[in-house]
Amino acid sequence: MLLNYIFIALILLAVIAGLIQCFLTGDTSIFSEILNSTFSNAKTGFEISIGLTGVLSLWMGIMKIGERGGVVAGMSRVVSPFFTRLFPNLPKGHPAFGSMLMNLSATMLGIDNAATPLGLQAMREMQETNPDKEKASNAMIMFMVLVTSGLTLVPVSIMTYRAQLGAANPADVFLPILLATYFAVIAGIISVSIAQKIRLWDSVILSTLGGITAFVGLIIWAALSFPQEVVSRWSAFAAAALLLGVICWFVISGMVRKINVYEAFIEGAKDGFKTAIGIIPYLIAILVAVGMFRASGCMQWLVDGIGWLAGLCGLNTDFVPALPTALMRPLSGSGARGLMVDAMMQYGADSFVGRLVSIVQGSTDTTFYILAVYFGSVHIRDTRYAVACALIADFFGILAAILLGYLFFH
Numbered sequence: 277m278l279l280n281y282i283f284i285a286l287i288l289l290a291v292i293a294g295l296i297q298c299f300l301t302g303d304t305s306i307f308s309e310i311l312n313s314t315f316s317n318a319k320t321g322f323e324i325s326i327g328l329t330g331v332l333s334l335w336m337g338i339m340k341i342g343e344r345g346g347v348v349a350g351m352s353r354v355v356s357p358f359f360t361r362l363f364p365n366l367p368k369g370h371p372a373f374g375s376m377l378m379n380l381s382a383t384m385l386g387i388d389n390a391a392t393p394l395g396l397q398a399m400r401e402m403q404e405t406n407p408d409k410e411k412a413s414n415a416m417i418m419f420m421v422l423v424t425s426g427l428t429l430v431p432v433s434i435m436t437y438r439a440q441l442g443a444a445n446p447a448d449v450f451l452p453i454l455l456a457t458y459f460a461v462i463a464g465i466i467s468v469s470i471a472q473k474i475r476l477w478d479s480v481i482l483s484t485l486g487g488i489t490a491f492v493g494l495i496i497w498a499a500l501s502f503p504q505e506v507v508s509r510w511s512a513f514a515a516a517a518l519l520l521g522v523i524c525w526f527v528i529s530g531m532v533r534k535i536n537v538y539e540a541f542i543e544g545a546k547d548g549f550k551t552a553i554g555i556i557p558y559l560i561a562i563l564v565a566v567g568m569f570r571a572s573g574c575m576q577w578l579v580d581g582i583g584w585l586a587g588l589c590g591l592n593t594d595f596v597p598a599l600p601t602a603l604m605r606p607l608s609g610s611g612a613r614g615l616m617v618d619a620m621m622q623y624g625a626d627s628f629v630g631r632l633v634s635i636v637q638g639s640t641d642t643t644f645y646i647l648a649v650y651f652g653s654v655h656i657r658d659t660r661y662a663v664a665c666a667l668i669a670d671f672f673g674i675l676a677a678i679l680l681g682y683l684f685f686h
Contacts, residue, residue: 279647279659283565290568297573309571317567321560325552328392328649332548335393338526339375340544341537345529348374358484362465363415364474372401376419378522383641384429395423396551396653403654411658412651414472417665420650421464424606424666425673426641427457429495434638437617443625447503451496452680453638458492460640460673467665551653558652562644566607575603594686595678597623598632602674605636606643606667613637632681639677640670 294306342348351374352359359366359373366372375398382391398419406413412420431453438446462485469476476482530537569575583596597619604612616633623629643666651659 279562279644279651279663282644282663283561286565286569289574290565290572293572293574293577306572310568313567313571314564317563318560321563322556324563325556325559328555329549329552332393332396332552333545334548336397336548336551337541337543337545338523339394339397340547341530341535341540342374342522342526343371343544344535344540345526345533347526347529350374351377357480361478361481362474363418364472365414366402366405370401370405372398372415375401376422380422380427381518383423384427391423392649393548395419395650399650399654400547400551403656409654410656412656412660412662416651416656417660417662418465418468418472420647420662421468421665421669422461423650424641424643424646425457425461425464425669427461428638429454429492431638434616434634437613438620438625438630438634441617441620441625441630443630446625448684449631449634449638452635452677452684454492454496456635456639456673456677456680458489459676460669463672464665464669467668471661471665554655555649555652558648559645562648563608566611566644569607570604570611575600578603592682592686594628595632595681597629598636598678598681601633602636602677605640605674606670607645609642609645612642628681628685631685632678635677635681636674640673643667643670 290310294310297306298304339348348371349369352369352371355373355377356369359370359376360368363370363373375394379391379394379398382394399416402413402415402419403409406416431450434449434453435446438449466476468474527537530540579596579599582599583593586593586596601612601615601619604615616637619633620627620630625631643663647659647663647666651662
């Protein structure tokens, strides 16, 4: 329901802002810009959905092989002790556990093309046990917040942009990015757990989160101990090896189980194609609303207002030029990326602002895009408190990014 109100608010604020600017300046071209943004973003939403068709068909075909070969069930049993506590409404050993594990693993390695199909598969599996097919279940909400928090172990793409723009040490933002996105994940888990009355002090949950924290610490140590080129090369190798290993593992398990691997792949690929087509209306809706909000100038007004308030409170305002990236990040991944690059080109990749926008870009994920695609794939209309909890995670991730930027580079 909150997503509905946000959709309405973005459109109405855009129109009101256009009227105000037209009245103050007499320039009527703002309405043309807002209108043109609706057409361009509708086209972008359609192109993104069509672009997802091939990837979704591929990975949902692979997942169907793993499902019939027994691999997904085996993975579900491995993570069941932890997931049954974090997702108490799902039965023990539910097949969605395996899909969720693979999705989160791909996200941590920065493999977005593989993460999305795996996440959509998890949503479909959770929808099968959802008593109200139009309302998000508790398990769906917890999973969505974990996905939108976007924990990434090695932000290869951000380091690549920094290298291309002349950063002396492109990997110097690695540690603050990892810490910021980790804080976002923890904030997301806590907010959903409070809403769902999940006992976070359970020994299994505490030990698992402790193990993840230790693993994150190991990654930090490795990143600080080796040159950026070595880290990037080995992270790319790990991502490729993981995906190829999963494909081989699933195919071999299918052969051992003596299933028709080819037919299983085709069946899953057909489901992937249907899913890609089904998300088009949901994705277009949110992208059009965001595009109108940005084209109307509301985004810049919001940034200027925050900067004015910070100055009024006597706070350091050096972070203000990074706010457009921070505010755009939950709305549009490509938009935030463009703003990040623009800031680094304007201020320098090694400036405080250049480093800060890099940390902000890596601190969380594109919340509204993910919610539109994932919930749209299973035709969920009432997202309940999913948007609120996801935005809480975003807020703490971006706040942590700004504070860590000051701590490390100011």
